[in-house]
Amino acid sequence: MSASTSPIKLFTAALAALFLSACNPMAQLDGAEESIAKFHSTYNSGDARALYGTTADDFREVTTPAQMVELVELVTDRMGKVETTQRKAININSENGTTLTVVTMTTMFEKGEAIETFTYQGNGADMKLVGWNVDSPNFSDEADGESEPEAEAGPAE
Numbered sequence: 001m002s003a004s005t006s007p008i009k010l011f012t013a014a015l016a017a018l019f020l021s022a023c024n025p026m027a028q029l030d031g032a033e034e035s036i037a038k039f040h041s042t043y044n045s046g047d048a049r050a051l052y053g054t055t056a057d058d059f060r061e062v063t064t065p066a067q068m069v070e071l072v073e074l075v076t077d078r079m080g081k082v083e084t085t086q087r088k089a090i091n092i093n094s095e096n097g098t099t100l101t102v103v104t105m106t107t108m109f110e111k112g113e114a115i116e117t118f119t120y121q122g123n124g125a126d127m128k129l130v131g132w133n134v135d136s137p138n139f140s141d142e143a144d145g146e147s148e149p150e151a152e153a154g155p156a157e
Contacts (some may be wrong), residue, residue, distance in 0.1 A: 017032075027123070027124055028090075028092050028099065028101045028123065028124070028127075029090055029092075029101075029103075030124075031120075031123070031124045031125065031127050032060070032090070032101045032103045032118065032120055032127060033087065034101070035054070035118070035120060035127055035129070036085070036103060036105065036125045036144075038053055038054070039051065039054065039118070039129070039132075040082040040107075042054075043072065043075075043076075043081075043082060044081045044082055046072070046076065047066070048065075048069040048071070048072035048073070049065060049069070051068060051072060051129075052065050052068040054128065054129050055068075055128060055129045055130070056121050056122070056128035056129060056130045057128075058121065058130050059128075059129060059130050059131070067069075071132075075134050076090065077111065078136070078138040078139055079109035079110070079111050079114060079134065079136060079138055080109045080110025080111040081109065081110050082106070082107055082109055083108045083109060083110060084108045085105045085106070085107040085108070085116070086105065086106050086107075086116070087103060087104070087105055088104045088105060088106045089103070089104040090102070090103050090104070098121065099121070099122060099123050099156060100116070100119060100120070100121055101119070101121075101127065101129075102117060102119045102120075102131075103117070103118045104116070104117050104118075105117075105118070109136075111138060112136055112137065112138050113136065114131070114134050114135060114136035114138070115134075115135040116133065116134050117131070117132070117133040117135070118131070118132055118134075119131030119132075150156050
């Protein structure tokens, strides 16, 4: 074996490739947008329990399946089904081996426009939902005491 192909150099190259693929912003964006498309399709079918199945353990520690059903019912009642959506912003943060990808979408529902914020933990196909926020004037009706719906895992303690 020549000095240019030593096991240390091969290991270093493999490690660098793995690191770059895990932190690739385009791969994160693609994974998040694919997850959001699936989320919207499942949301439109009314299957809140299937949506719950896409969530991370951190989410499940603070949100029960029944709470997820209530959240989806509230959003569906106020907003209706998703008609179109467009990415507004993305933020990717990797720290201490954990990658959070936050994608903000401008979404047109049957009953009006909303800003949706999706927070995912993980990389690529292993991304799991840890937060979903829907911000719309449809939730600001002071008469019924409701505020914008949000389901999000809190910080680990």
